[in-house]
Amino acid sequence: MVVEPMRDRRAERHEATRTEIVEAAWELVRAEGLAALTLRDLAKKVGMQPPSLYSYFDSKHAIYDAMFLQGNEELLRRYEAMPDFDDPADELRWAGHAFVEFTVEDPARAQLLFMRTIPGFEPSAETYEVAVRVVERSKERMALGGIGPEYFDIWTGLISGLSFQQIANEPGGKRWTRLVDEVVDMFLEHVRKSNKKRGRR
Amino acid sequence: MVVEPMRDRRAERHEATRTEIVEAAWELVRAEGLAALTLRDLAKKVGMQPPSLYSYFDSKHAIYDAMFLQGNEELLRRYEAMPDFDDPADELRWAGHAFVEFTVEDPARAQLLFMRTIPGFEPSAETYEVAVRVVERSKERMALGGIGPEYFDIWTGLISGLSFQQIANEPGGKRWTRLVDEVVDMFLEHVRKSNKKRGRR
DNA sequence: GTCTATATCCAGATAGAC
DNA sequence: GTCTATCTGGATATAGAC
Numbered sequence: 001m002v003v004e005p006m007r008d009r010r011a012e013r014h015e016a017t018r019t020e021i022v023e024a025a026w027e028l029v030r031a032e033g034l035a036a037l038t039l040r041d042l043a044k045k046v047g048m049q050p051p052s053l054y055s056y057f058d059s060k061h062a063i064y065d066a067m068f069l070q071g072n073e074e075l076l077r078r079y080e081a082m083p084d085f086d087d088p089a090d091e092l093r094w095a096g097h098a099f100v101e102f103t104v105e106d107p108a109r110a111q112l113l114f115m116r117t118i119p120g121f122e123p124s125a126e127t128y129e130v131a132v133r134v135v136e137r138s139k140e141r142m143a144l145g146g147i148g149p150e151y152f153d154i155w156t157g158l159i160s161g162l163s164f165q166q167i168a169n170e171p172g173g174k175r176w177t178r179l180v181d182e183v184v185d186m187f188l189e190h191v192r193k194s195n196k197k198r199g200r201r
Numbered sequence: 202m203v204v205e206p207m208r209d210r211r212a213e214r215h216e217a218t219r220t221e222i223v224e225a226a227w228e229l230v231r232a233e234g235l236a237a238l239t240l241r242d243l244a245k246k247v248g249m250q251p252p253s254l255y256s257y258f259d260s261k262h263a264i265y266d267a268m269f270l271q272g273n274e275e276l277l278r279r280y281e282a283m284p285d286f287d288d289p290a291d292e293l294r295w296a297g298h299a300f301v302e303f304t305v306e307d308p309a310r311a312q313l314l315f316m317r318t319i320p321g322f323e324p325s326a327e328t329y330e331v332a333v334r335v336v337e338r339s340k341e342r343m344a345l346g347g348i349g350p351e352y353f354d355i356w357t358g359l360i361s362g363l364s365f366q367q368i369a370n371e372p373g374g375k376r377w378t379r380l381v382d383e384v385v386d387m388f389l390e391h392v393r394k395s396n397k398k399r400g401r402r
Numbered sequence: 403g404t405c406t407a408t409a410t411c412c413a414g415a416t417a418g419a420c
Numbered sequence: 421g422t423c424t425a426t427c428t429g430g431a432t433a434t435a436g437a438c
Contacts, residue, residue, distance in 0.1 A: 161362015
């Protein structure tokens with residue numbers, strides 16, 4: 001007979017509250033900006049007194065850390081949900097759109113994950129590991145698609161460039177994000193041409 | 202007989218002190234981060250008591266505004282110092298390097314000018330006008346080089362992408378900035394190809 | 403776990419003497 | 421113009437009762 005391990009209802013509840021706090025924090029930073037997050041506002045939003053938050057997080061930075069983790073997990077989840085494509089070009093196009101969509105739909109999240117604007121905040125080692133995994137996965141997919149690692153930095157530069165220009169200069173618009181397909185094609189053409197040149201040598 | 206207009210020594214001195222304060226502010230944000238600037242630190246650095254700063258600037262945001270203005274003036278100055286080139290491609294390459302250099306040599310300045318990370322700060326109308334002039338100038342130069350305006354947003358996306366990846370992920374390094382020439386060539390090739398296609402129609 | 407109370411410190415900004 | 425003194429409000433964080 002298989003015995004279910006005893007559920008730890010207290011731990012479950014604790015975890016649920018942590019999640020609730022992080023959710024509320026996202027709502028606040030989306031509305032007020034990443035740097036404007038305060039424990040006062042956050043506590044108010046979840047119906048607590050500010051010191052009670054310390055039962056769930058050691059510090060404000062620990063909350064940023066949980067947000068950083070959650071954001072990267074979400075991005076990784078999306079990448080892993082990529083459909084199967086026959087053509088690597090389609091895969092690249094899909095990935096480009098996925099990243100751009102991820103950044104522009106929540107600029108505050110992009111600011112936390114990809115820029116370093118909060119004085120003193122460094123993601124913890126465990127958290128950072130997920131961010132590394134996101135990058136690793138992208139690299140691997142590119143390799144499987146036959147695109148050499150020497151093109152990876154160019155690729156991230158191009159796509160993040162469109163994303164950041166969009167959120168910095170015209171949040172909510174499409175002036176740069178509409179260029180994803182064109183940029184992907186330009187990139188693929190460049191890869192083809194460079195590889196051919198190299199082959200001639 | 203030509204009479205020199207009376208110099209206003211007081212106004213000159215006032216202006217000199219303003220400049221000195223802005224210089225000190227740059228040093229602080231370079232060392233501590235853009236968001237970490239405080240009037241206390243700033244006053245200490247210039248040998249004043251904090252309230253004395255209000256003789257020169259109405260508010261902290263007014264100091265950011267002066268910095269924003271100065272930064273854009275510096276960028277405009279550099280663009281205007283561009284040498285004459287026979288080949289528009291060389292001009293583009295030069296401009297790409299100039300922008301990348303400008304951002305990576307002072308990430309805090311780039312953050313102030315090109316990202317929107319300080320809650321509540323908006324450049325004043327007069328100040329913003331200089332920023333607009335920088336963009337206009339770039340657009341005009343591209344047009345003179347025979348590159349259509351439809352390529353301008355791609356161009357800014359590419360170059361700023363390399364810049365921002367560099368300062369966000371590896372400040373002080375060259376992992377992305379070393380790619381400027383490659384990206385410029387890729388861009389030019391793309392423009393050539395697209396124009397040819399369009400000509401065929 | 404949550405609260406009240408508080409510590410500690412810092413911020414930007416103003417009043418008014420000199 | 422610069423100072424001292426102060427206002428007002430905010431921040432993160434801790435102590436200790438319940």
